[in-house]
């Protein structure tokens with residue numbers, strides 16, 4: 345079952361082709377990984393899917409609905425949610441306010457007590473119970489990243505886009521984050537994740553896609569992608585190719 | 588100590604006193620209080636939109652002027668309440684135009700756009716009045732002090748109650764999230780464009796209504812009087828003086844500032860703007876959160 349379908353997507357900034365004729369699908373229930381060197385266009389792709397940017401060409405379908413061209417709040421309401429590589433929590437709101445706000449707006453007319461219940465559930469799920477009344481700006485980086493995930497989940501998405509949620513975390517925190525990603529999928533939410541921590545990608549993902557200068561150069565199981573000579577050359581570098 | 592009950596009682600007593608004031612107060616006190624109510628409306632409505640979102644609007648005088656000019660054109664022809672309604676509606680639509688056109692502008696660009704809009708409106712009216720209608724000024728219906736007082740009291744009350752209601756609703760929180768991070772706000776399902784424009788329109792319509800009522804004070808208006816840019820800036824000063832973080836901040840700011848203005852314009856008519864300049868510099872430097880900041884700190888030390 346395909347949940348998201350991207351067709352022939354193209355986006356350029358001035359003369360720079362950030363995404364070039366990209367087509368792929370995200371299957372329902374999977375964890376799909378997206379890797380590629382810095383500047384490959386990963387964040388741009390998430391911006392296109394979530395509606396922050398409009399594509400120059402190509403179409404994006406979510407289920408049967410065409411979503412390319414829709415504004416972000418609409419796409420969110422349809423069931424796609426995201427986190428940001430450069431953390432964008434609401435700094436002067438408490439953790440619980442951050443989450444509750446997302447819960448009350450993403451679905452029409454969700455009763456306040458249900459939003460509260462969902463918020464509490466997510467605080468526990470993401471390990472934020474102890475800091476729930478702190479202002480988001482006072483949180484450590486790892487907790488801010490968790491809050492981003494919790495806030496995204498509060499919109500009750502069918503698909504979540506995670507943009508480098510492990511960047512800047514220490515090994516223990518990374519392990520926690522990996523566990524969290526698995527748990528998200530087990531809740532029934534499909535995951536599309538951009539990550540530089542290769543160990544995490546190889547461990548977590550059912551499939552991996554590799555982007556290079558806005559083009560897809562490989563796609564498959566982690567093992568297939570890892571042994572693909574093209575990937576080894578452009579992404580893993582020559583150091584890996586020699587070993 | 589039941590804080591909420593005490594505040595409610597205090598508000599009730601104040602309101603009771605204000606409603607009965609015309610029966611024992613001097614005419615001067617009515618005029619002064621009407622002035623204070625006017626600035627309460629201008630300041631609270633400015634903070635309603637600009638406080639949480641961080642968008643600085645300099646178009647208050649456009650909405651106020653629209654109200655004044657509405658009164659100048661139709662106050663003799665239709666009932667007062669209808670004039671108020673029309674003034675509010677015209678301001679609503681002016682704000683809608685600003686909102687739609689400047690939707691993508693942020694920071695200083697939005698501020699400059701709104702300021703330019705006031706100038707545009709003023710000069711369009713000047714041109715229209717001299718070249719099309721051939722009038723240089725218009726006479727406005729005069730109302731009794733008492734009527735103005737009650738109208739302004741009602742308007743200030745409605746403005747405050749509405750703002751309080753908005754702040755405590757999910758939309759209040761959503762507006763705040765726009766100020767904190769607009770992109771994130773859009774991505775959690777908030778229609779930021781609609782919310783911003785609607786809030787701006789509603790807050791501006793209160794200003795338009797206020798303009799209609801206060802116009803009756805001038806008896807004679809022309810576009811330059813109606814669209815005086817000072818009305819864009821004074822509410823901002825008042826909000827800074829009072830502190831925009833809590834609803835009572837702009838209210839206190841408006842009261843203190845208006846009262847000071849009243850005293851100073853009579854005592855030192857030539858230097859009072861200088862005094863306000865100094866006051867503003869002092870407040871911004873030493874009291875970034877205004878009077879609210881001082882009160883909050885007092886309350887905190889008391890509790891600890």
Ligand SMILES: Nc1ncnc2c1ncn2[C@@H]1O[C@H](COP(=O)(O)OP(=O)(O)O)[C@@H](O)[C@H]1O
Pocket residue numbers: 357360362380381382383384385386387388389
């Ligand atoms: N808003 C933008 N305006 C101009 N150029 C952009 C913008 N966003 C991204 N780019 C450029 O597009 C390319 C892809 O960026 P990005 O999607 O952030 O890469 P990645 O997330 O894979 O590191 C980069 O060269 C970047 O400089």
Ligand SMILES: [Mg+2]
Pocket residue numbers: 386387388429
């Ligand atoms: Mg990126």
